[in-house]
Amino acid sequence: TRAATMEKIVALAKRRGFVFPGSDIYGGLANTWDYGPLGVELKNNIKQLWWRTFVQRRRDMVGLDAGILMHPRVWEASGHVANFNDPLVDCKTCKSRFRADHLVEEKLDIENAEANTPEELSALIRDANLPCPVCGNRTLTDARQFNMMFSTTIGPVSETGTQVYLRPETAQGIFVQYKNIMQTGRVKLPFGVGQIGKAFRNEITPGNFIFRVLEFEQMEIEYFIRESEWQQHFDGWIDAMREWIGLIGLDLGNIRVREHSENELSHYSKRTIDYEYNFPGSMGWKELYGLAYRTDFDLSRHQETSGVDLTYFDQASRERFLTHVIEPTFGVERTFVT
Secondary structure, three states: OHHHHHHHHHHHHHHOOOEEEOOHHHOOOOOOEEEOHHHHHHHHHHHHHHHHHHHHOOOOEEEOOOOOEOOHHHHHHOOHHHHOEEEEEEEOOOOOEEEHHHHHHHHHOOOOHHHOOHHHHHHHHHHHOOOOOOOOOOOEOOOEEEEOOOEEEEOOOOOOOEEEEEOOOOHHHHHHOHHHHHHHHOOOOOEEEEEEEEEEOOOOOOEOOOOEOOEEEEEEEEEEEOHHHHHHHHHHHHHHHHHHHHHOOOOHHHEEEEEOOHHHOOOOOOEEEEEEEEEOOOOEEEEEEEEEEEEOHHHHHHHHHHOOOOOEEEOOOOEEEOOEEEEEEEEHHHHHHO
């Protein structure tokens, strides 16, 4: 069966030294994985090839390595404190927790249920009288929003500690350092900043091997442009991402492109497409890579919140304006599992 195929992949990955369950001698920690002698080499090869392809070989690109911990106001400005949520349902009987949209997609065969509001998801679950996938009782709660950011404290917890977050994406480090990059990198529009780094998401029901985990690595670009030129650059990155897929040897028959509907778009995006891959086992078609047009949302919010001028000055035209952004993003682990 398709489900057994993924089980065989997980067993083979451990047996051959590619991927081990995290904290294995203590029985493991759910949804954490360590990369063994062969796995770390494969993972490094993916990252090195990506860096050479998109940063070192392009004259319009520079690199950055930003920190995991950032000022908490970064995440307020970016909208993550208010908007980075997943819909959660609980089973009143066995106390298990589930992503409401994933439950609806799996049990009711509804695609892209993440576009539905918690109220709409609750209605779908009630109308279908869905049982708990663990205990079988029909005692699921209504869906409610759950923020996915991990928080921690800098300094003494009981005294004057400052609450901070483990970054849920690498992009904000680029936006926060945008002014410093402009002043030191001798960059001219259009230009991009590439970064490879860890991100952390407190997923409600992660799983499917290393596809959806608590700690993962992103290979991400923020490509800064004039607003009037966004469509041509978006199309250019569609081609560049397809070339990368060919470069790493994936079968294009297992790749499809899906456009996000208007009510599915993230709070910062005007247009988003996903490159979906037909993953092995019971997973089927899932997001492999993403491409988003983030407009000037991030820079305008950080300029407003910080009070620092983040405009770009074009010496040729003598114009000063906020640049817009195209964001191609690539998951290391999802590339690995293909």
